Amino acid sequence: MNPLRFFYHLVVRDALRHPILTSINILSVALGVAVYLAIQVTNYSANRALAASVDVIAGRANLQAEGEIDDAIFPELQKVPGCVAATPLLEKIVTLPDYQGEYLHLLGVDPFTDREFRTFEVKKLGSQKMDSDRWFSDPSAVAVTKQFAQSHHLDAGSTFRVRLGETVKSLRVAFLLDAPEGDSHLAAMDIGWLQELSGDVxxxxxxxxxxxDPLDPAPVIGRLKQLLPPTVSMQTPQSRSSQVEKMVAGFQLNLSALSMASLMVGVFLIYNTVSASVVRRRPEIGILRSLGVSRTGVRALFLAEAAFYSICGVILGIVLGLVLATRCIGIVSETISNLYVLTSIEQSYVPWNQIVVVSVLGLVTGCVGAWVPAAQAAKLPPLQALNLGLLIERGQQFRPWTLVLFIASIFLVVLSGWFALWWRIRILSFASAALALLAACLLSPSLTQGLGSLIATIFSRQYLIRLSAQNLVRSLYRNSVTSAALGCAVALLVSVSIMIFSxxxxxxxWMGRRLVADIFVTTTENQIAGFDSFISPNLIAFLQSFPEVESMASYRELPVTIKGQEVTLGVTMESPKNSPEFVGGGDxxxxxAWHQPNSVIASEPLARRLGLKAGQRILIPTPRGDKEFNVAGIFYDYTSDQGLLMMQRQNFGRFWADRRVQAVSLYLRPGSSVEAVLERARTSYPGAEAYAFQSNRELRGVVExxxxxxxxxxxxxxxxxxxxxxxGIVLNLTVIVKEREREIAVLRSLGGSSFQLLFLIxxxxxxxxxxxVVLGIIGGCALAIVLTNVINVTFFGWTIPVHFPWTDIAPIGALLIGVGVLAGLFPALVAARPSNLRVLRSMV
Amino acid sequence: MKGRRQLFASPRVAVLQLWFAAIAAIAGLPAFGQLTPDGWKLAEPGYEFSFPRDHGPHPDYRTEWWYLTGNLQTADGREFGYELTFFRYGYRSPAQRTPVKSRFVVDDVKFAHFTVTDMQANRFHVAERTSRGAYGDAGFLSGSRLAWIDDWELDFGQQFAAKAENAGCSINLELDPEKQPVLQGQNGYSRKASSGDHASEYYSITRMRTQGSVVIEDRKYQVSGISWFDREWSTNQLAPNQAGWNWFGIQLEDGSDFMIYQIRLKDGAIDPSSSGKWIDGDGHTVDIGNGEFVLQPTRFWTTADKQATYPIGWHLKIEKLGLDAEISTPVEDQELNVGVRYWEGCVRINGTRNQQPVKGKGYLELTGFAGGMPGVGEVSAK
Incomplete structure (x- = not known):
């Protein structure tokens, strides 16, 4: 027979005859593929957006000097030997008071020097004439992106308001900014007018x-550094891009790992599917074998069937994945903005190579899952296959090697976790997690055997319970695989719950210890863009004049380069009520020690990133040159996975002649009303709209x-x-009922009622x-320990003590068991149907 | 006349290319007393010229240039041509000049073109610089330093001095006027269109004895020769129906010089305001009206990219002066392709004046034949 026809008759027609089962099969592959692809698309789009955000500014540069630079030194920088072109840049994040929560990333550029650097074009907008006179002569002329103009209903010549500190200014839409892949929040104007507008003259x-010589920029960097203030960092845009990418890499890798796990679950599901198919089609196998189809032919048939489902699953999964990606991108975009860098992922890019990867993965998943049952089908002697009267399934003996393997993998989990921590090899931490899942799977046969025997012993007189428990043990390996599949899914569920709870x-x-002030104040711009703008000294004086204010703390951040890496330096003047908690105690x-001159403290993630230890001395670039500071301690902090270096304000004042602050917090006298102070600050300070005044409760709400x-x-x-x-549950029970057809028929003929059969199933x-569920909870706990104590530490450097949310896990377990029983209802009803005479007759 | 030169925006400044559009707008501006609605002063008859004051900048007008061209040679006869031009284009009119603190907010852009024609090697060296002059690196002043961008500079003291350098090619020249400044048009008021008030204030020093050095590919040549200096400022020069122009500045060996310009209209005709001026050896001038000269193209040169065909050979007849001559160039490719394309190069003139043989050297400028200028190809189609 033509193999294609053979395939059509035996696979496609069969699939069409069992639409629900087929759908479930396809869906089991599709979901894994969809999740994996969605995460890949999201990560890829995020990386493209992040790279574009660096590229649009510094894409064509070989070097970028960043920091507070006096524009008077620019001509000297231009003339540095080895430097062929240079252009000055002023960047500002401004908020838009007329559009809640909206911002613009304003670039002040110099068209006279930026030709070789420009990555965007300034074009005419609408019917307006394009003239450069306006660019240079109109203080409010700005180029905005098309998307921005459209989404804010702005035409050529329309004005909109921007907030710069406490002042609000108007800008006029004069040009269109065309930046391929660039963020829609980008806007450009002449550097001179931006300096005037923002007061950054x-x-x-x-x-x-x-x-x-772009391949060896070091000599130029050396010369430039002599001219630039020590606080200015020099780096190549590539290293900046890769820094940004590295920053989010941990976050993305975690997502990828989770999505891979969903593919892994798919392997188990396919195993079940094909097993079901083998059981259901034993007579067909028998006929085929009798007609001369070889063992290889039978195996190929079932593998082809798996491949067929996989291909359908992959196609559906790709479609679902792309749909899911659109949802994920929005969420991930917000997370990246919240945690890492202000960005908006506006376009989704499909990494086409990932389509290939996911198709191959989907297919491999299917074939791997189908391999064992296909082999079993091939081994089936034709006579046995044809004769339903023969024992369909031999009782499976428990094999202790699974237990040995289980113990070995537990050992490997610990070993790889330990090495991951010791050598800081991130991939090993994932190996540890994968092994933890594997260990849970390997425990499945032992657990199934143990539980089955235990129940059978306890309920030896309740024959229905005993029978079902024995059935559990009899199809030990199939049931183990089912339990392992479900267990994996449950383990993921449980471990993530534990991790989030912890x-x-x-x-x-941490909030209880560190967010203790009554009122927090920062600029609205800082709320959107991170610590970037400063609080007016007038506001500070105004707040200090409140009789309710007992004390005030302040905070600001600035980037510094330590050991060649960009580090956030937090400068604080804290109330004694708010003190950090240090690693190793001795708070x-x-x-x-931190209050001593030339002292800093490092947050735990930073210490891990830079390899810092308490008592170590580090060089920090200050306006007065590189100065040595003592790391007085490593403190617990969860505000940034990139880490923070903290310095006391009086220490900062020794080297930086900059008294500006970006946030203040107020401690009120006992008995004062927070609401009254907030109300007064918001209403009576002129320019209060430029600030966010938040009570402790509100800020905690934001953090949460x-x-x-x-x-x-x-x-x-x-x-x-x-x-x-x-x-998985539905699928497995369907198989069980099919397998037990003969037995059920016997039970019925022996007088078993429909109700009894229903109850049995x-x-x-x-x-x-x-x-x-038991397996999932055990595996989940193990996985959670690996997630928090290994992956989390190697990726983010946070110490998170594991806490088990039993009150959350228990309902999930109960829910799943409930769903399992419910899922069993359909196959159980099928079993309880009184139409099994055909089956019984075939035994005779 | 070098009308419409404000179009030569720097290619280094993409934004500046928008001037093409802006120019059309400027050209269409109605006269409003002495000022445009933007607050720029318009060129008007009756301007009182005074030197050396008028060698310096006129920031109340929108556009202005200092234009040096010349033919030089070494003692052993090796010949060079050069052009060094400084342009000022105003962004902020006097009315818009609110006080600012940022060094980057400037009233005008400065840009310059520098060329050297090496006749022996048949090579043409071109460079352009543009700056807003935020750091005093470019600017215009009255007094000794007239115009500069980086190390390109035009000075005026006892005499003029010019220097420029780019990629191993440089000039360093001293220029001594042999004649007084000539006021072009009617007492320096040069009309650029037959209707409206499209005009500029325009004077020339047509003959400057020049000495100094030319460096080409790091080889230095001591040179001497004659240069031509054009100064022009305006706000509203050109009419929308104009396509480009052909400008001739010629110094004859008999000591007389002449300037002729033809403004070409988009419809292929010649604008009636086209004219010229003859300056004899003593500095006496004769006006040449539009109907008083005949210019016939005799030779064309097409650029390698086929984007433009320039009429680089001409037959000139000025009956009232008895001049009948051929104008030709020793180097065909003297095109400046610096964002805006135009041809400006040294030429030779050979012919008769009152039946006596006469020859001389000079510069020819051809605009509007390629890239961005309206009216491309009218002459070449003739």
Missing amino acids: GRLTSVLFRVS FRLTLDR AEKER RIFDQTFQVTNLLRGIALAVAII LLEAFFLTLVA
Whole structure:
């Protein structure tokens, strides 16, 4: 027979005859593929957006000097030997008071020197005439992106308001900024007019360079450094891009790993699917074998079937994945803005190579899952296959080697975790997690066997319970695989829940200790763009004049380069009520040391990133040159996974002649009303709209919102894991009922009632789900420990004590068992149908 | 006349290219007393010229240039041509000049073109510089330093001095006027269109004895020769129906010089305001009206990219002066392709004046034949 026809008759027609089962099969592959692809598209789009955000500014430069640069030194920089072109740049993030939460990233550029650097074009907008006179002569002329103009209903010549500190100014839409792949929030105007507008006269935020030998910029860097203030950092845009990428890499890798896990679950599901197919089609196998089809032919048939489902699954998965990606991109974009850099991922880019990868992965998943059942089908002797009367399934003996393997993999989990921490090899931390999942799977046979025997012993007189427990043990390996599949999904669910819960408890604890002031004040711009703009001294004086204010703390950040890496330096003048908690204890002593001259403290992630230890001395570039500082301690901090270096304000004042602050917090006298102070600050300070005044409760709300937002994708994946688990349960019970047709028929003929049969199958569903849930919880806990203590530490450097949210896990377990039993209802009803005479007759 | 030269925006400044559009707008501006609605002063008859004051800048007008061209040679006869031009284009009119603190906010842009024609090697060296002069690196002043961008400079003291350098090619020249400044048009008021008030204030020093050095590919040549200096400022020069122009500045060996310009209209006709001026050896001048000269193209040169065909050979007849001559160039490719394209190069003149043989050297400028200028190809189509 033509192999294609053979395939059509045996696979396609069969698939069409069982639409629900087919759909489930396809869906089980599709979900894994969809999740994996969605995450890949999201990560890729995020990287493109992040790279574009660097590229649009410094894409064509070989070097970028960033920091507070006096524009008077620019001509000297231009003349540095080895530097072939240079252009000054002033960047400002401005908020738009007429559009809540909106901002513009204003670039002040110099068209006379930026020709070789320009990555965007300034074009005419609408019907307006394009004239450069306006660019240079109109103080309010700005070029905005088309998307920005459209989404804000702005035409050529329209004006809109921007907030710069406490003042609000008008800008006129004069040109269109065309930046391929650039963020829609970009806007450009002449550097001179931006200096005038923002009051940054004489100031540049960066200078871009092209050098004669881009492969060896070091000599030019050396010469430039002699001219630039020590606080200015010099780097290549590539290193900046890769820094940004590295910053989010941990976050993205975690998402990827979770999505890979969903593919892994797919392997188990396919195993079940094909097993079901083998069982259901034993007579067909028998006929085929009798007609001379070889063992290889049979195996090929089932592998082809798996491949067929996989291909359908892959196609559906790609479609679903692309749809899912659009949702993920929004969430991830917000998370990246909240946690890392202000960006907006506006376009989704499909990494076409990933389409290939995901197709191959989907297919491999299918074939790997189908391999064992296909081999079993091939081994089946024709006579046995044809004769339903023969024992369909031999009782499977428990093989202790699975237990040995389980113990070995536990050992490997610990070993790889330990090495991951010791050598800081991130990939090993994932190996550790994968091994933890594998260990849970390997425990499945032992657990199924143990639980089955235990129940059978306890309920030896309740024959239905005993029978179902024995059934559990009899198809030990198939049931083990089912339990392992479900267990994996449950483990993912549980581990993520534990991780989020532990994060949350740690965060609460940290907030309880560090967010203690009554009122927090910062600029609205800082709320959007991170610490960037400053609070007016007038506002500080105004707030200090409040009789309710007992004390005030202040904070500001600035980037510094330490050991060649960009580090955020936080400058604080804190109230004694708010003291950091140090790694290794000795808080009081370390706090005192921190107040000593030339002392700083490093947050835990930073210490890990730079390899810092308490007592170590580090060089920090200050306006007075590189100065040595003592690391007085490593403190727990969860505000940034890139880490923070903290310096006391009086220490900062020794080297920086800059008294500006970016945030203040107020401690009120006991008995004062926070609401009254907030109300007064908001209404009676002129220019109060430029600031966000938040009570302690409000700020905690914001922190919690960011926290929840960060875990939205994780939650999405968790939801999908739950869906996969449920599909698995339905699938497996359908197989069980089919397998037990003969036995059920015997039971019926012996007088078993429909109700009893229903109960039997439901009991089996219950036990199966129970094993899976127990397995999932054990695996989940193990995975959570690896996630928090290994992956989390190697990627983010945070110490997160693991806390088990039993009150959350228990309902999930109960829910799953409930769903399992419910899922068993359909196959159970099928089993309870009184139409099994055909089956019984075939035994005779 | 070098009308419409404000179009030669720097290619280094993409934004400046927008001038093409801006120019059309400027050209269409109605006269409003002495000022445009933007607050720029318009060229008007009756301007009182005074030297050396008028060698310096006129920031109340929008556009202005200092234009040096010349033919030089070494003692052993090796010949060079050069052009060094400084342009000022105003962004902020006097009315718009609110006090500012940023050094980057300037009232005008400065740009310059520098060329050297090496006749022996048949090579043409071109360079352009543009700056807003935020750091005093470019600017215009009355007094000794008239115009500069980086190390390109035009000075005026006892005599004029010019220097420029680019990529191993440089000039360093001293220029001594042999004649007094000549006021072009009617007492320096040069009309550029037959209707409206399209005009400029325009004077020339047509003959400057020049000495100094030319460096080409790092080889230095001591040179001497004659240069031509054009000064022109305006706000509203050109009419929208104009396509480009052909400008001739010629110094004859008999000591007389002449300037002739033809403004070409988009419809292929010649604008009636086209004219010229004859300056004899003693500095006496004769006006040449539009109907008093005949110019016939005799030779064309097409650029390698086929984007433009320039009429680089001409037959000139000025009956009232008894001049009948051929104008030709020793180097065909003297095109400046610096964003805006135009041809400006040294030429030779050979012919008769009152039946006596006469020859001389000079510069020819051809605009509007390629890239961005309206009216491309009218002459070449003739």
